[in-house]
Amino acid sequence: MQVSIWVNHEKDVGFRVTGQLVDALEHYGAAVRMDEYCAGVLKRPELGVDRAGLIAGCDVVLVLGGDGTILHAAREAAAADIPVLGINMGRVGFLSEAEVDNVQEVARRIVQADYALEKRMMLQARVIGHPQAAEHIALNDVVLSRGAFSRIIGVQIYIDGQYVDRYMSDGVVVSSPTGSTAYALSTGGPILAPSLECILLSPICAHTLYSRPIVVGADSKIELVLTAADKDAQLALDGETLLTVSNKLRIEITRAKSQATFIRLKGRNFYQLLHSKFSEWSMAEELPEVKA
Amino acid sequence: MQVSIWVNHEKDVGFRVTGQLVDALEHYGAAVRMDEYCAGVLKRPELGVDRAGLIAGCDVVLVLGGDGTILHAAREAAAADIPVLGINMGRVGFLSEAEVDNVQEVARRIVQADYALEKRMMLQARVIGHPQAAEHIALNDVVLSRGAFSRIIGVQIYIDGQYVDRYMSDGVVVSSPTGSTAYALSTGGPILAPSLECILLSPICAHTLYSRPIVVGADSKIELVLTAADKDAQLALDGETLLTVSNKLRIEITRAKSQATFIRLKGRNFYQLLHSKFSEWSMAEELPEVKA
Amino acid sequence: MQVSIWVNHEKDVGFRVTGQLVDALEHYGAAVRMDEYCAGVLKRPELGVDRAGLIAGCDVVLVLGGDGTILHAAREAAAADIPVLGINMGRVGFLSEAEVDNVQEVARRIVQADYALEKRMMLQARVIGHPQAAEHIALNDVVLSRGAFSRIIGVQIYIDGQYVDRYMSDGVVVSSPTGSTAYALSTGGPILAPSLECILLSPICAHTLYSRPIVVGADSKIELVLTAADKDAQLALDGETLLTVSNKLRIEITRAKSQATFIRLKGRNFYQLLHSKFSEWSMAEELPEVKA
Amino acid sequence: MQVSIWVNHEKDVGFRVTGQLVDALEHYGAAVRMDEYCAGVLKRPELGVDRAGLIAGCDVVLVLGGDGTILHAAREAAAADIPVLGINMGRVGFLSEAEVDNVQEVARRIVQADYALEKRMMLQARVIGHPQAAEHIALNDVVLSRGAFSRIIGVQIYIDGQYVDRYMSDGVVVSSPTGSTAYALSTGGPILAPSLECILLSPICAHTLYSRPIVVGADSKIELVLTAADKDAQLALDGETLLTVSNKLRIEITRAKSQATFIRLKGRNFYQLLHSKFSEWSMAEELPEVKA
Known part of the structure; x- marks a missing residue:
């Protein structure tokens, strides 16, 4: 072996x-x-x-x-x-x-x-028209966000070819169930059970106050079209920046062909993990450092 | 016919x-x-x-x-x-x-x-130990909430037998995808595409600030256990009150055996409906009535 | 003494x-x-x-x-x-x-x-046109909310005679700074430093998704007008129900003439209290009770 | 003249x-x-x-x-x-x-x-220990946020010398009442009546889920201490980037000595403005551009 x-x-x-x-x-x-x-x-x-x-x-x-x-x-x-x-x-x-x-x-x-095996769906992103238009894979999330020097971007959202919304926001997180407890959660998204097969879209600091996280089926095609672009919008997969884009850009996101496979040694309780994680985040452990 | x-x-x-x-x-x-x-x-x-x-x-x-x-x-x-x-x-x-x-x-x-047909999953609720313990069906949601004269209830949440959280809150909404645009939305829940097969849990005004909406698979069994009960907690299905409960209570919620079937005459765009609905909700139409 | x-x-x-x-x-x-x-x-x-x-x-x-x-x-x-x-x-x-x-x-x-003394502003509510139209005092909050058997109420909000918004919601919390860490917090309101002199309005589960908590000066006059009333809307002060109202109702809320006075024995740190409270709310202490 | x-x-x-x-x-x-x-x-x-x-x-x-x-x-x-x-x-x-x-x-x-005059409080920021440690003025907000290539920063918050919280987040917005309807609103902050004298702190996409917007008096001193810094955190005033900071950094924010003075020609209704603004943001005006 x-x-x-x-x-x-x-x-x-x-x-x-x-x-x-x-x-x-x-x-x-x-x-x-x-x-x-x-x-x-x-x-x-x-x-x-x-x-x-x-x-x-x-x-x-x-x-x-x-x-x-x-x-x-x-x-x-x-x-x-x-x-x-x-x-x-x-x-x-x-x-x-x-x-x-x-x-x-x-x-x-x-x-x-x-041991047992647990499959997790992944996401695939393609940047249409971009010279680096390869297929990129993410296990957690695909994030399109404003650059450091601008304040807002406009992103049109299409799901299966249907126009959904235009987020005027800091960006948008497209997340797998695995990624729902990562960045998406801090934007106000729901927690998705890890075994689900679906895709979560969540705006980051939306100025359009009615904009809400949306959950669609794993076989949906998500398109993000940057409309009010700034000079340095970012496309990141699993937190690693892939592209800085200053021009108009269309990103297609679908489920990836491959799946991640995790080895499980014990009866895992996803919700107990959430408990531990939330407790870790809680103030009790956030001892202030000594002020100089 | x-x-x-x-x-x-x-x-x-x-x-x-x-x-x-x-x-x-x-x-x-x-x-x-x-x-x-x-x-x-x-x-x-x-x-x-x-x-x-x-x-x-x-x-x-x-x-x-x-x-x-x-x-x-x-x-x-x-x-x-x-x-x-x-x-x-x-x-x-x-x-x-x-x-x-x-x-x-x-x-x-x-x-x-x-015409075409569109199936929608429904929910089934059973109140364990209650004399009226029949199976009750909801298309939108099952809501367990505090009564009018109390301020908070404690509800333990179990998913497939695993302890998830205890919501100290005004209550909890357990919703189908169809119901995600109804009451659940006003509690801060995500929008679920109507064709999804899953169940949404969302706390109502949680005092436990970390409590978040959770989406689980349609075949999960949700259990709600009223722990810090008041004298008149309410169980309602699709907005119609089913029971006023003053004693300890356990509610099991699963997908219903039957599905609702809707006739579709046109290519429906769920997201255009959302647009219309959000616009209806927007201030433009909310003309103030004349103050006496 | x-x-x-x-x-x-x-x-x-x-x-x-x-x-x-x-x-x-x-x-x-x-x-x-x-x-x-x-x-x-x-x-x-x-x-x-x-x-x-x-x-x-x-x-x-x-x-x-x-x-x-x-x-x-x-x-x-x-x-x-x-x-x-x-x-x-x-x-x-x-x-x-x-x-x-x-x-x-x-x-x-x-x-x-x-000891030292600390003053806290309070709120005063008058129900216009109601036979019990006395002045009522609250230290935390005045809450107008739907009854147990209805789902939504419409409340027009006026501030200093100006129309602000119509909340289609479960109700509205009008809170003092002291009350901002009570019920208002669970509706999504901000934390107000206790020494502030201002009034917080926060909708409860608003269906009008753009509706946001609003903070106004302590000398503002808030008016709530129940427009889409149900048969058993509730007016509660500091969590104690004052009136069940089935007819149209106008409520005027202003700062109370009197203030609450608290004796302070030590240098209090409001934010340390918040820490302790949030930790108490955190999952670590929320041990599940044994399931029967 | x-x-x-x-x-x-x-x-x-x-x-x-x-x-x-x-x-x-x-x-x-x-x-x-x-x-x-x-x-x-x-x-x-x-x-x-x-x-x-x-x-x-x-x-x-x-x-x-x-x-x-x-x-x-x-x-x-x-x-x-x-x-x-x-x-x-x-x-x-x-x-x-x-x-x-x-x-x-x-x-x-x-x-x-x-005409009439309307005063608006402003904010002043000082970067302690930084060579460019001049006093900088903002009318809307002072924003400390992560750079484009990182995902999270840790910011300790002190108010009047008291430790309040450590935001693990995309950053923090410190806003005047005037700024409460700008960036702060999209982070989930409340609307502050413009005549108020107070300061709003609001975390941007907090991972510490309990972290909430806080409103303090205008005479409070806010300190932000960057603890888990990335290489390119940003300090921006009124949306204009002031500094890119890679080292530890302490920022003191207080009310500015000077106030902005606006000429008012008419009886202004701040809340009517909010109406118009929210309607502008609503979907009705967000017509999708034609997809190529």
Whole structure:
């Protein structure tokens, strides 16, 4: 069995957890690979592969990091239909499944295929007419937003070819169910159960006060047309800026052909996660830093 | 062909439109029936039937009235799997399909079966442990809310047996996609495309500020448990109060076995309807009445 | 010095804290009074007075209870310009100033006048044309809301004689700064610093989606005119229903002539209180009760 | 009488209205000045002055443009305590007082001093420790927000030295009553009556879901401390970016020493303006452009 370890270098300081994971996986008989830098630090250069090698030909991707790292790895793994397991190295995460203190158990269950799989729909965005008009994939969200130096953009929304609304706003978030607990939530969107197959549109700080989040079916085609554009509107997928656009722009968003696949080790309760996350966000933990 | 006319007596004053509709339907060869009072006023007592007769054995139900009347008729027709067509006699309606000025055309298309059908999921509520524990059906929403003389109720929310949240609030709206543009919208809920199969939970004026609308799959089981009950909490379906409850209460809400079926005569654009509705709500039409 | 003790019989079980407070106050030389039932239980019938006697002629009112009890006592004391101190017997309170475990210290500081005073503006409501058209006082809020069996009311809002908006909604909250952290907050209103002199209007579940909370000066006159009335709309002050109204109704709300006066023993931090309150509301403390 | 005309070159095409205004003002005996380019186009080079001359020594500033131009002129005029009158050349404006079709009447009333004055409080921001730590003035708002390439910033809020909250958000809007109908409104803030003296804080897309808009007195000192800073957070006053900041930053915001002074020609109804503005925002006017 080929197991790839995808590690956030800033979170696993000294690659301590990565090292433990390598030992455990090899103990249970798996072949392990990781990026070359990490392999070097662990003095196991023979395990080092390049970026493409982290995905191609492996059976499972284990991610050591926070939700951002897991998002990134899951997108890449989805294209090759490889399942991902996130080991949480930060705050409460919606995407991670295991904690760093049970690495031994994780390794055993991975190698013995003692787990369930959970599919999550993803989004695909195409920028029509743009020279970089490739298809781009997002697991959480596609966000079209005003640039830093302007205040408002106008975005016409079409759903399945029908005109819906023109948001005069800071932008619009088009989100998968997975992404509904990320940026979309802070714009006032609802929480979508992760197993749903649908797409959420939510305006960011709409000046048109009646504008409301809209949930449509996963097979709908969303089109965003930038009408009152500023010079530096941004298109971002999963929080990573893809394009800065100063000209008129049409973006088509549909469900992606591929799905993300997550390994589940336990009976997960999405709502308990929400509890933990909301509590983390609550003031009790927001101790003020000392004022100089 | 048996066509039933279900008319709101207050909206169709003198049953003028009903009369036109009877003439047109008979012209095209349909057999028509209506409630006995209406048949009497139109001097066609032979067309009068009792309430049960408005549904049983007919092929189509035509409703003359606003969204409230259509809701009511659609629920009853759904149990017998009979399609409904609403002819709007009020303000912009989400559920009506035709206007009173094209009654002739409506009659022709109904009789010639020149129409499409649109299914809408409905909700079913059971009050566990209550002597009136029958199954109750709603097309829009099931609402559990505080009574007039209290200020807050506590409602525990379970989804598929998992504890989700305790809303300290004025209540909770459990809504179908159809109902998402009704009461749920005013509580801050999202708009759900009407063809979706899912259920929306939305707290009413939550004191627990983090509480957010949640969208779950249509096959989920929602349970509401009244914990901090007042003496007169209300359970209402589609805006009609079902029970006043002073004791502890558990309500199970699932999708209903039956669906509502609406007749569609034209390519409907749900979002254009939203436009019209929002404009109707906008201040431009809200002329102040003269102050005495 | 005449000290009145106003005690919530359900919160101070057995009047244990009341008894301690009497001892401490008398130790420092104050004359104490309380309601007759409480005095009887404490076997000090000579301290018992009727309701009017709890206010008339006393120098300070000490309240043992939660925010509801303090609200009530503060309104009555305000009419006679007597300061109030709340001793908290429930959850985190916005209006209480002391805890039950430092009754001794409270008694000493009261008798030695070792405290500061904080004024809070109050609201006055008059129901024009109603037989019970007396002036009614609220410290938190005046709420006009739909009855239990209807779904929406229409309320025209006038500010200083100018037409502002017609809320089609569950009702409207007119709130003082003190009340901004009570019911108004759950309707989506802002938090007002308690020392502000202004009045907050906030619609409850508005169907007119553009309707927003409005803050006006304390000397503005608010008029609410019920236009689309149902049979049992409610007018409530500080959460206590005053009138059930089925006819057209005009309500004038202005700042009250009297102010509430609270005794402050410590440097209070309103925002720390908000922290504590939000944390209390947070999910961490909302443990699910065991499902039967 | 010295009248300065401050004109938005893009709005008054060909300076047609400016020309009419010059004629009318001179007819009534006023001395007129304007920027040199505009004076040149009108072939009245003797009326041209530099930027400083548009303010210094004049009695009144007439502004031809939209709310953005009026904001800018009002800030500069406020420092010299000169009143401003906005003549609207765009959409419904909150700050303009006259329309372009009654220029003659405007000129007469200005010269004959037939008007009232309305004061509006302004805000002052100081960036502590920053080399450009001058005092900056805003009439609408001071906005600290994330840069285009990041997703969230952490901002600690202090009011009068007391810690209030840490917003994990897209940023924070600190707004005057005048600014409450601008950007702050789209973040979910309340509408403040323009004559109020207070300051509104409103988070932009807060991840800490309990975070709410807060209204404090005009004499409060607001401090914003950027804690989880990204590389390009923005500080903007009245929508114009002042600083891009990558380091820790503390911003002190207080009421400005100077006030803006607006000339009022008629009994203004702020709430009627709101009506017009909301209607303008409503969908009825948002006709979709033809899709190519």
